[in-house]
Amino acid sequence: xxxxxxxxxxxxxxxxxxxxxxxxxxxxxxxxxxxxxxxxxxxxxxxxxxxxxxxxxxxxxxxxxxxxxxxxxxxxxxxxxxxxxxxxxxxxxxxxxxxxxxxxxxxxxxxxxxxxxxxxxxxxxxxxxxxxxxxxxxxx
Numbered sequence: 001x002x003x004x005x006x007x008x009x010x011x012x013x014x015x016x017x018x019x020x021x022x023x024x025x026x027x028x029x030x031x032x033x034x035x036x037x038x039x040x041x042x043x044x045x046x047x048x049x050x051x052x053x054x055x056x057x058x059x060x061x062x063x064x065x066x067x068x069x070x071x072x073x074x075x076x077x078x079x080x081x082x083x084x085x086x087x088x089x090x091x092x093x094x095x096x097x098x099x100x101x102x103x104x105x106x107x108x109x110x111x112x113x114x115x116x117x118x119x120x121x122x123x124x125x126x127x128x129x130x131x132x133x134x135x136x137x138x139x140x
Contacts, residue, residue, distance in 0.1 A: 019086060022093040022120055025127045026083065030099075034079045038069050047121065047128035055114070055134050077109070078102040091122035098137060113137045 025045070032041040042065065050062040060068065083097040095118040102111050119131040 018088055018093070018122075022086060022088070022095070022127055023083070025120070026086075026095060026118070027081075029129070030079055030081045039066070042066055042069065045129050047123065047130045049130055050128075051131045053131075053133040055136050077104065093120040093127070094118070095120065 029041055029045045032044060042062065046062050048062060052060050052065050054060065079099060079101040081097060081099045083095060085096045087094045098115050100113050102109065113136065115135040115137045117133045118129060120127045121130045
């Protein structure tokens with residue numbers, strides 16, 4: 001009984017530690033988007049097997065997203081993230097939330113409200129973003 005309790009407490013501590021790691025990397029990812037740009041965030045946080053489902057329904061891989069970013073020349077001026085839920089499944093984390101941003105897109109400034117789902121996987125080099133889905137949402 002004592003062994004089972006100890007194992008349960010150790011598992012709970014590991015989950016808490018993993019959740020803190022994922023929250024920290026998620027926050028760093030959003031800070032990078034704001035301060036260093038999408039191209040830096042893409043190289044630093046996105047997995048080579050990354051898949052993106054965009055607001056207009058397109059599905060694209062990391063290389064395609066990189067090319068799209070170069071064409072669009074997107075820059076974030078403001079970015080407010082509301083992480084609503086983080087679920088861990090071993091070395092996989094699923095994050096859902098809402099973000100509001102002001103961006104420059106091909107020289108035009110606009111505001112976005114988006115719901116998102118991100119899937120992060122723990123790799124040898126750390127947590128990497130393997131999938132992201134964005135849904136336009138009205139701003140609050």
